[in-house]
Amino acid sequence: PPHAIIIGAGIAGIAGAIRLAVQGFAVSVFEKNDYPGGKLSQLVNGDFYFDAGPSLFTQPHLVKEVFDLAGEKMEDHFSYTQVPVSCHYFYEDGTRLKAYADHDLFAKELNEKLGEEENKLSSYLNRSGRIYNDIGKVFLNHSLHKRSTAFQKSVFKALKATRFSYLFGTMHDMNASHFKNEKTVQLFDRYATYNGSNPYRAPGMLSLIPHVEHNEGVFYPKGGMISITNALISLAEKKGVKFYFGAAVQRIIFHDNKVHGIVVNDENIAADIVVSNMDVYFTYKHLLNREHSAHKVLKQERSSSALIFYWGMKKEFPQLGLHNIFFAKDYKAEFDHLFRLKKIYADPTVYINITSKCEPGMHAPEGKENWFVMVNAPANTGQDWQAYRNSYRETIIAKLNRILNDDIGKYIETEDVLDPVSVESKTGSYMGSLYGTSSNSRMAAFLRHPNFSKKIKGLYFVGGSVHPGGGIPLCLQSARIMGGLVQEDQKGKKH
Ligand code: FAD
Known part of the structure; x- marks a missing residue:
């Protein structure tokens, strides 16, 4: 079978490895650390166990999708439950409130504690759901850089659903014009931080994020977040993926604008395709030696x-x-x-x-x-x-x-x-950013690096620093988009 190499065993690298194994590749993953998961790993101190990075688990169906694709039952490896209170909020003036998963209870809480009319929550969350479903999904599910007819059609529909304020107003303005109490506004402004952005600059479009938490739910994976990494690693191994830990990739080998493999431990390893799950900035700077392209990535905040x-x-x-x-x-x-x-x-x-x-x-x-x-x-x-x-x-x-x-x-x-x-x-996240680039600009969705290289054939990218962005759900989506692109390119080769 053709050989695929993945650089990095972050969540997107592992999910990408499973997808390529299912698509018929022999897959090798090289990871610099001696443990998997990247940001999604665990820290132990004496009798205390901590999830090292992400702690909020949403959209578990994206994990299930990987198991389904591999023909395995997720329940055999991994389980989770919905959390009845998504967050406990504390304000300096003594106000405390609970964001209940149940909309009626949450609306009642906002009414009693902050004086919001009870229907304000449902109208807000309905709009958030519409923005997510009519507009957000188009950007999250496709490579924006391949102009397929299906994509063009859905972009057209998305543009029709886009209001002026989603792009030209800020998330904060949108929240402030909906809720009357500044504490409620603050509560909903916080969702901009879910991808490391600033609600006072990020476009209103980001008010699609509460939909994910409040309409779809917050979940707790049994065993903590580390179980997501562990479950996907065991699935990958079952599908024949080979992992090499303590193996920092030094170079991506390419000639005539086609990828040929990698250098790791001073040894050349040949591959038909290479997928980088490493921060795209460092991939260009260190593995491809392309300062110019690395600097282009830096134009984004x-x-x-x-x-x-x-x-x-x-x-x-x-x-x-x-x-x-x-x-x-x-x-x-x-x-x-x-x-x-x-x-x-x-x-x-x-x-x-x-x-x-x-x-x-x-x-x-x-x-x-x-x-x-x-x-x-x-x-x-x-x-x-x-x-x-x-x-x-x-x-x-x-x-x-x-x-x-x-x-x-x-x-x-x-x-x-x-x-x-x-x-x-x-x-290996450049500047220690949690989510790659921010979404502070209205063009952010279009400016993120695509999931493939336009210049080097056979080179692909997954993870938080590329399209569609950071956070576990988006990283899993980047792996899906990459799998689709590889499949199309392989088909193209045969014809
Ligand atoms: P990463 O986790 O960035 O892993 C990349 C891997 O590549 C690393 O293991 C690295 O060692 C490896 N690597 C780098 N260079 C090389 C090389 N040369 N050779 C081989 N391997 C290499 N998301 C949420 O959904 N919910 C949250 O609550 C949340 N909170 C967060 C809190 C914190 C503190 C942090 C840090 C992140 C948080 N995130 C959250 C974001 C989420 O963790 C990331 O978006 C996601 O885990 C990134 O996955 P990734 O696939 O991009 O890979």
């Missing part, structure tokens, strides 16, 4: 990064849930710091994820909790992260003490920290 504290806590906090948000008082100032000033902000929004809430005793000993504490941070441009770590630690503890009326610091039993520099060194 990078998504934000994060500073994360992994705290093993020797106490349980009944007022917290799986996902918790402690909002900044001045959200606009926070985003201004992240994207314009590229500095940390004195009163950041704090996110806490606690998987031991879903599986007590599994990820933390009885009576204790595993806290994944994250604040958004600017992408790395050489800031003094050691100093930032220290000041953020104090700021976060002070904020939580204020809002929870407790003395958090004394319960921290174990600690690890991840900053934008370690995101880059651990996963």
